[in-house]
Amino acid sequence: MPKDGGIGASSKRREDIRFLTGAGNYTDDINLRGQAYVFFLRSDIAHGTINNIDTSAAEGMPGVVKIFTAEDFAGVGGMPCGWQVTDKHGEVMQEPGHPILATGKVRHVGEPIAAVVAETLGQARDAAEAIDVDITELPAVIDMKDALKTDAPKVHDDLKNNLCYDWGFVEENKAAVEEAFQKAAHVTTLELRNNRLVANPMEPRVAVGDFARGTGEHTLYTTSQNPHVIRLLMGAFVLGIPEHKLRVVAPDVGGGFGTKIFHYQEEAFVTFAAKACNRPVKWTSSRSEAFMSDAHGRDHVTTIQLALDADNNFTALRTDTYANMGAYLSTFAPSVPTWLHGTLMAGNYKTPLIYVNVKAVFTNTVPVDAYRGAGRPEATFQLERVIDKAAIELGVDAIELRRQNFITEFPYATPVAVEYDTGDYFATMDKLTEIADLAGFEARRKESEARGKLRGLGVNCYIEACGIAPSNLVGQLGARAGLYESATVRVNATGGLVVMTGSHSHGQGHETAFPQVIAEMIGIDESMIEIVHGDTANTPMGMGTYGSRSIAVGGSAMVRATEKIIAKAKKIASHLLEASESDIELKDGAFSVAGTDKSVAWGDVTLAAYVPHNYPLEDIEPGLEETAFYDPSNFTYPSGAYACEVEVDRDTGQVTIERFSAADDFGNIINPMIVSGQVHGGIAQGIGQALLENCAYDENGQLLSASYMDYAMPRAYDMPFFSVDHSCQTPCTHNPLGVKGCGEAGAIGSPPAVVGAVVDALRSAGKDVTHVDMPLSPSRVWAAMQ
Amino acid sequence: MTQVNMTVNGKAASGDVEGRTLLAQFLRDSQGLTGTHVGCDTSQCGACVVHVDGKAVKSCTMLALEADGAEVSTIEGQANADGSLNVIQQAFQDHHGLQCGFCTPGMVMSAAALLKDNPKPTETEVRDYLEGNICRCTGYHNIVKAILAASGQDVSAIAAE
Amino acid sequence: MYNFDFVKPATVDEAVKALADDEAQALGGGQTLIPTLKQRLASPSKLVSLTGIAEMKGVSKQGDTVVIGGGTTHRTVAEEAASAYPGLADLAGRIGDPAVRNRGTIGGSLANNDPSACYPAAALGSGATIVTNSREIAADDYFQGMFTTALEEGEIITEVRFPIPKKSAYAKIAQPASRFPLVAVFVAQYADGVRVAVTGASNNGVFRWSEAEAALSGNFAADALDGLTVASDDMIGDLHGTAAYRAHLVGVMAKRAVAAAS
Structure with a gap:
């Protein structure tokens, strides 16, 4: 059993107390003295030329403080893109400008055209309606393949066409892959769509800008997963404010799921407007506004082919994907279908030859960027679905086909440029077989059939790369940022600790889990440790939370800083104990001299550090505070096996999830309760993608799923109780905690299991179906049965 | 503006509101009870649920003036009297x-x-x-x-x- | 929302007077109207709340009729009509979610006549009488297409009278996002015949499926509907289902309602 409060304990979350009593401090709870409110007038057409914006009638409306249009931002930079992809010909991607307010043209429904700052939000909105915008509507490009036709309207007139990049990976393998396909005993081809999603954290985005005229300091309060990244991007590239004059605070944040990574126009606007209006300016997104201004996720159209030899060994894989970028490049958009997608195409299998082509396309839609899993769900979905289809075509068991092709030796260098350090795919599949009771499936199917329902089983594997990422590597791949993480550990005189981390918690429970690590290292109670995050003014420069990186990278930084603390504390202890430093041992919160009963308590050492009367001042400085920046040497590679059982209503096509089981290998685990919660949430989002969620546009670029009336969010009754297990643990070999990360796995691993289960159910009724595109709405499933 | 009076978590609460002021806005902005959240604008997400006269309602889909004279309970009033979690x-x-x-x-x-x-x-x-x-x-x-x-x-x- | 004046009369007469102003609008439970106002799709200068009118609330059984005040919430109908008219109570108890049912009212729902609302199916399927401050309207005359009713400006639904059937049931399949009916069917068997009302499906709002009524009046059994189909021409086709799918669901839901009727 793990020690209470240490690594491996399911410590209850301390942050829950404030959330359960209404005492959280979310950005919309922040109201500054004298604040004004902004309402953005957003485009209601997808593509058009702005001829004129007449604000004269609106200027005189009650409560109006100031109205902004693009002209007000003439000297200001545009929204930056944080990743530059180089295409298969060695050319850099086409990178359009991205203004804060629409300039010359509007390019998607929801693009902000003008902004009204007023005394109240109602007044701002009233005035916005009085702005007269003269726009000549242009034909919109919505479908990606249409957008690449030579006569297609251009989203950006200053670009050659609507192709952002045409990426080939690994280009040098292409010929060998072609040859392998020619020699293949069997080739399975699958065309599919990975549906566009909206992340929908329950807290809509909010931004409050403030400017202190006395000091010249700007402060932005914002719903961000990474306040330092926002400070760097906005300060350096958009507004030209040096970091020491710009503070970014992301307080309690109500979920992120990727969509709160990015730097958005509204953040830059309120920061700029607070100075221009000489008063704080607040923006609170409505949910309807969020649908047309939060970056969307997924939206790939793919053709994947798997080549097998006569013994059903995978010999080659090739995939062609069209990836929707939307109208502009959101902060990390170019990396998602490339380095977070192509590098995962080996999956759990020893396929020797792989070629990935991705065409990233501009369309008149909201920008698309990372959403929980980001590229890895798209890779997993197509790979696992094509394996299922191959098993059907070959008449073999799909689980056995997977097992036969599992990678068995680690470390394993894939043909798509990454090296898996550890894993045991048989172990997770065996564990899944047990917890999902796969042996009992046929009996359950018969029971369902007796009730007139079709029952199906879907099983798949996944691997992902997270704990992002080695900075030198991602730099070579086009990242315009480092991906280290930071921690400052401050020990107070009486022995308590404060950890200032660059990681950001918006549901992940860092305030509870991070102290467990230090409690274990020092041997003190976790309650003596406090986590500070989310404010650039009191945390070291860090890159924030996404890509399941916080414990693997942020936690490692904290371990490194704590190791420095312990090393220095041992020096102090050796002085106090008059013993050699090499003989000092730290155990259960006390320093002792090996082989003796001489010891000094943690608190005595920390007190000595700050009251250095009896202290080796000639050798070491007073105080006990250390900072570490940790840059990982590799990604981490969580993996697992998932099983879904569904029932399908023959008459209506309605699908219900009857059982869902997940066996994951996350390496070492800090807090099992929190890990399970992360997996539950990920699975629910994966089930949401597979059954319910669909962000849809009509051919004119109007958003059809523009509110919860048409975008189907998973409800409690859409879910069963899940069975999740993370007892299969192959610890990561290259970070000090042996951890891999668990935040995205559920969303990556679950969609193919759901689709596989529905296909299996339909096939059990004799329907010749091998794939149905997500979401598997009743309407689509019914259609597939006809 | 019209004055509205109600009891919130056992205490008298009043303030001047517009006709269009929602109960959620009154609680958050006028009373500083920011534990009640607003997560959507189509009455579906339920982050704003409070009790009015003992019944659960969506405070973002009820006008503050409709709660005049009512007993309102919010998340801030749920803990036990000694402050411990209920x-x-x-x-x-x-x-x-x-x-x-x-x-x-x-x-x-x-x-x-x-x-x-x-x-x-x-x-x-x-x-x-x-x-x-x-x-x-x-x-x-x-x-x-x-x-x-x-x-x-x-x-x-x-x-x- | 645009701003508006708010009044909360205590009697129907006061409410009628308040609604005589141009641009005044009645406010029931607000569960549809308030989201509509938030989107600025309506701009009344005055909202007349009907929630303070005691005479418009309550459920009572009068002979073979259940009488429901226009300002009665879905929750109250679900609880108080359960013994007299279980099919109606079941429908009311499945509208929206619990918080919506605590505010939303039968009068508000019928006055709005959303093509995907539940209550219109019960009212039409029961041959109910819509009673207003000035007259009585038969359900067959009341529903006039989506969001359109026989109500005049300023007219208030004060009560709804439902003849109690021998058997009834409501079968619904939810639209995955809004959880309003994608298609739902209310079936009620009376001594003089069977009524079948369909909501969620048609571009013209709630409608009676007369072929099904004829078949069921002869034989009140699900298989009496075998082979019957509705034309998909006027069915709603959208993101959540094609017109053909909705037409198919009408048959499925009708059978399920008959099978469940009690």
Whole structure:
């Protein structure tokens, strides 16, 4: 059993107390003295030329403080893109400008055209309606393949066409892959769509800008997963404010799921407007506004082919994907279908030859960027679905086909440029077989059939790369940022600790889990440790939370800083104990001299550090505070096996999830309760993608799923109780905690299991179906049965 | 502006509001009770659920003036008199029924309304009752488990993790 | 929302007077109207709340009729009509979610006549009488297409009278996002015949499926509907289902309602 409060304990979350009593401090709870409110007038057409914006009638409306249009931002930079992809010909991607307010043209429904700052939000909105915008509507490009036709309207007139990049990976393998396909005993081809999603954290985005005229300091309060990244991007590239004059605070944040990574126009606007209006300016997104201004996720159209030899060994894989970028490049958009997608195409299998082509396309839609899993769900979905289809075509068991092709030796260098350090795919599949009771499936199917329902089983594997990422590597791949993480550990005189981390918690429970690590290292109670995050003014420069990186990278930084603390504390202890430093041992919160009963308590050492009367001042400085920046040497590679059982209503096509089981290998685990919660949430989002969620546009670029009336969010009754297990643990070999990360796995691993289960159910009724595109709405499933 | 008077968490609360002021706005902006959250504008997410005269309502879909004279309870008034978590709140912490915390006030208020009407709900009844409360973090597993536990039912057989 | 004046009369007469102003609008439970106002799709200068009118609330059984006040919430109908008219109570108890049912009212729902609302199916399927401050309207005359009714400006639904059937049931499949009916069918068997009302499906709002009524009046059994189909021409086709799918669901839901009727 793990020690209470240490690594491996399911410590209850301390942050829950404030959330359960209404005492959280979310950005919309922040109201500054004298604040004004902004309402953005957003485009209601997808593509058009702005001829004129007449604000004269609106200027005189009650409560109006100031109205902004693009002209007000003439000297200001545009929204930056944080990743530059180089295409298969060695050319850099086409990178359009991205203004804060629409300039010359509007390019998607929801693009902000003008902004009204007023005394109240109602007044701002009233005035916005009085702005007269003269726009000549242009034909919109919505479908990606249409957008690449030579006569297609251009989203950006200053670009050659609507192709952002045409990426080939690994280009040098292409010929060998072609040859392998020619020699293949069997080739399975699958065309599919990975549906566009909206992340929908329950807290809509909010931004409050403030400017202190006395000091010249700007402060932005914002719903961000990474306040330092926002400070760097906005300060350096958009507004030209040096970091020491710009503070970014992301307080309690109500979920992120990727969509709160990015730097958005509204953040830059309120920061700029607070100075221009000489008063704080607040923006609170409505949910309807969020649908047309939060970056969307997924939206790939793919053709994947798997080549097998006569013994059903995978010999080659090739995939062609069209990836929707939307109208502009959101902060990390170019990396998602490339380095977070192509590098995962080996999956759990020893396929020797792989070629990935991705065409990233501009369309008149909201920008698309990372959403929980980001590229890895798209890779997993197509790979696992094509394996299922191959098993059907070959008449073999799909689980056995997977097992036969599992990678068995680690470390394993894939043909798509990454090296898996550890894993045991048989172990997770065996564990899944047990917890999902796969042996009992046929009996359950018969029971369902007796009730007139079709029952199906879907099983798949996944691997992902997270704990992002080695900075030198991602730099070579086009990242315009480092991906280290930071921690400052401050020990107070009486022995308590404060950890200032660059990681950001918006549901992940860092305030509870991070102290467990230090409690274990020092041997003190976790309650003596406090986590500070989310404010650039009191945390070291860090890159924030996404890509399941916080414990693997942020936690490692904290371990490194704590190791420095312990090393220095041992020096102090050796002085106090008059013993050699090499003989000092730290155990259960006390320093002792090996082989003796001489010891000094943690608190005595920390007190000595700050009251250095009896202290080796000639050798070491007073105080006990250390900072570490940790840059990982590799990604981490969580993996697992998932099983879904569904029932399908023959008459209506309605699908219900009857059982869902997940066996994951996350390496070492800090807090099992929190890990399970992360997996539950990920699975629910994966089930949401597979059954319910669909962000849809009509051919004119109007958003059809523009509110919860048409975008189907998973409800409690859409879910069963899940069975999740993370007892299969192959610890990561290259970070000090042996951890891999668990935040995205559920969303990556679950969609193919759901689709596989529905296909299996339909096939059990004799329907010749091998794939149905997500979401598997009743309407689509019914259609597939006809 | 019109003055509205109500009782919120047992204390008199009044303020000047417009006709269009929503109860959620009155609680958050006028009374500083920011535990009630607004997560959508189509009356679906339920982050804003409070009790008005003992019944769960969506405070973003009720005008403040409609609550004139009413007894209103919010998340801020749910803890025990000594400040400790009440049974439902404690069950949410014990069973990890929240992550980001944004939907949590509405979940707790809906759970309280459910258990008042139906002290020993089945799993299905809990899930059905939560139709109007959307959570994006938990997959509902631990929320449903917490509510069952808060009702005094044994949840040890429900997948622990 | 645009701003508006708010009044909350205590009697029907006061409410009628308040609604005589141009641009005044009645406010029931607000569960549809308030979201509509938030989107600025309506701009009344005055909202007349009907929630303070005691005479418009309550459920009572009068002979073979259930009488429901126009300002009665879905929750109250679900609880108080359960013994007299279980099919109606079941429908009311499945509208929206619990918080919506605590505010939303039968009068508000019928006055709005959303093509995907539940209550219009019960009212039409029961041959109910819509009673207003000035007259009585038969359900067959009341529903006039989506969001359109026989109500005049300023007219208030004060009560709805439902003849109690021998058997009835409501079968619904929810639209995955809004959880309003994608298609739902209310079936009620009376001594003089069977009524079948369909909501969610048609571009013209709630409608009676007369072929099904004829078949069921002869034989009140699900298989009496075998082979019957509705034309998909006027069915709603959208993101959530094609017109053909909705037409198919009408048959499925009708059968399920008959099978469940009690």
